[in-house]
Amino acid sequence: MQLANTLDTHDVLSAWQNHSPNSTWAMAIIVDCQGHSYRKRGAFSLVNQDGEQLGILSGGCLEADIRLMARKCISLNKVLTKEYDGRDETDSSYQMGCGGIVWVKFIPLNDANNHLNLTEVLKVLEQRESVRYGLDHSSDNNQQNRPEDIHSYVNSSHDAQLNIEITPKIHLLICGGGKDVTPVCQFAKQLGWQVSVWDPRAAYANKNDLVNADTILKEPHSVLASFATKQKVNFAVLMSHSLELDAQALNTLANSDIKHIALLGPKKRFEDVVAACGVVRTNIKPHLSGPAGLDIGGDLPTSIALSIVAKFHGIAFNKF
Template identity: 40%
Template sequence: MNNQLSAMLYAWQENREGTEWVLGTVYRTEGSAYRKAGAMMLINGHGQQFGLLSGGCLEADIIRNARKAMHTGRPVMLTYDGNDEDDLSFKLGVGCGGTVYIMLQPITGGNDLGLSDLHSALTRRESGLYFQKINAVEGYFQTGTLHANHPAHIENRSDGDWLVTPISPEPHILVVGGGIDARPVIGIAHNMGWKTTLVDPRPANARPEHFPQAGTILRTIDRDLARYVAKQRVDAVILMAHSVGIDANALAILHDAPIKHLSALGPRHRFEDVLERAGISRNDLGFDISSPAGLDIGGQLPESIALSMLSGIHHALFKQRAAPAMAQAAE
């Protein structure tokens, strides 16, 4: 299982009645910390954890304290100071050196802290804000449009302090082209917890047995693909069909799609050929473009190139200012 919030909530939803649960949340940090405010994990009565609130060094103590929250029905507030030689986190060798404040909130059948609404929204690929009252067993979720870089923060209200965490679904990427070099792209994206769709009209390509981790495999590049991209809220597209015609057809279909980023495999002049074949210009595209695709990490093999492309997409989606695309291995 990956550490994406949607995967954590799915695990909770599948067994929410079978055992007790606690939601652990980083609500404040000082100095360096592995996870920032808004990071969450779920712990159940079997001692299983879903997600991380540190690099793995604090989780055993967090799980131990989660049992207190389960037994008392009240929140448990934890502080780990990496600078204090007498603090547990220092003794455990936490290397960040900062201070982390964690809240453990018990989840019950009568009070799920709004996690059902949050889970439903992520299933629909909707964004919003998650509100948790500090040192209380209260929480709720509201859908709405967010600024992608807006951090979690504490609001001071008349009824107390509330942690407000922006929530967005995990990235969804569409890979155009199901050749051998697309396999590590799908595999790495899957391990990151991203949603993936693969499209290739060629019968010999994108075979299910070669892409067992692909979320969806499509066979046609037409207006139905454009509708699919909009409905499924695809965030980024990779053109890697090794066919100017197929890439151009996909680009012509998706040039006005509501995506955020497009990566084109191959040298810069190849993408110009794709644009010419598609009959459009860069000015017709309303999204960020990386051509050549990815970040320059010096890779030549398919796995390295996949890592480069996905790193570039990650940077574009989460930093909003993609680093200049560097020279990538030519086809």
Template identity: 30%
Template sequence: MNVSKLALIHHPSFIIAPATRSSSFKNVINEFQQIIRAYRKTDFSQRKAALATVVGLSGSGYRRPGARMYITDDGQWIGAISGGCLEGDALRKAREVMQTRQARLVTYDTSDPEGENFGIGLGCNGVLDVLIQSIDPNDSKNPLETLDRVMQDRRPLIFETALPDGAGVFVEELKPDIQLLVFGGGYDAVPLVKLAKQIGWRVVITDDCVAHLQPRRFGEADDMLAVQRHEIRQQIPIDAYSAAVLISHNFKYDKAVLQELLQTEIPYIGLLGPKKRGDALLDDVRDFVAPTDERRLFWPVGLDVGADNPQEIALSILAEIQAVFRKSSAQPLKFKNAPIHQPVQSISTSVDLT
């Protein structure tokens, strides 16, 4: 991705400058949706709140830069900055920040097996930098309000946060959620929709038969759209963060949908059914297939995990989509002779912001 083309969000408390860049952004937006919901429900006439953000990591760690934790002064929190070991200490420090309203940068050394620094032995072999900020809904510098606004626009962006005491600038790339487009409202689409929503994706279920789109079956979907097959490009918003799964069991419908999708920028098109059926579909729409299209076509859809029933098939499909969008091999981690995640640089280096 060409970062220079991404939107830059200018904010009074956010400054553009050379700084550490987080290279891992998995589920940044998904988890952030939960934080925004909790923030919106907070009664600030009765409560105070803070936001803890992982802004640096040296070595290994359970959470990566960009992970967030929303904390209220009654001891409640949403999100996480670790596997559960640092949240208690972060809560205590967040309460101090709520009182002083001064942002604080905290460093946790989890490589100490005895946990002498803060009373717990993690043995994670990493040093974690966490920024804790007080949250005021009436403050124009409120990062939650800013991020909530930019989340509504489904484009990647670079978000830069000035750290306290001249410690530098935290730079992160935020990407939209995966949007799953399910074409066909049959019984096997139900677990696909439910599981995708549990992951945190945006889900659209569509069919050209209104009777197939029953709210009691697909109530968790973000949208249920009765769209005629020749109006898909006009009626359904499709972007570079969308994945389509054709699951109707209707050859003519799938053919028409595939023809429409091939004329969009969608990076993933999955075809349910045996390989011969997929081959036949592609033969019928060959005039719309460019030489580079086969890399975004997946048939039969899903990973080979021995799936048999609709629930297992849904797991297989979503795992493949996740791997494609994250550019992962989808191989067992036991065979990976390298760290699970790409290493990221610590933000400890001071940056001149003048």
């Protein structure tokens, strides 16, 4: 049994779409929770008839039973609901450890409910657009356990019982292609981000060092503005170790819709790059920071990469 439990929503749907057409799937979705829980209302995973699971709903304590319940709902072709109560930590049934209650609904995906419009959700995400996903998952009639009674909505004004905001992958642009870029790329990809690397120098941005990068750009800095717009880049880090290249990148990205640009190096270098970019700082649209990342200590590429990606992650979820 394969457990693709580290995938984000986009990757879950991509893996589901690319799976064998002979597979039958069910959605396991948290429709409500009370108190503390590992994941919150609206989180979902997909499970097929063989027990293969895409995505997770807990830290691992519920997953075996979730797979069992999903396979049962597929076999019966019925919508099922189960309550997982973690308030009693002496109960060894699931050993949730969160101290809350989670209600999970299991829904067969089939033609009767248009596979809950998940194909349409994926199409929107692939265009790097956010999705407002709605689900009416229960009713007062006596046939509420039929898959065809579950209705889903994509970017609709309908006020569903459950509404989820699904955002596209975070897109990180790394300006610079030295050896210290490799762990930044690796950490970002582990989080499911889209990663692009730009460095026009022949000896840098080696494909062997950046096997996880989605895109490697070797063009002049003038391409960065249009690339950032078309590919909807969220964050950029300038780490070429060349004041001239960093300044060129900042100049080109100064009027972009990038949310945050971080500059590697000490505060003095930050000021030098901003001065050399030729744009008055108050006219630079993205938020700037430097030194890049969180101050977590360490001076090796891996710890610096961790601090950079952690800072961007916090910004993405409004923690800074």
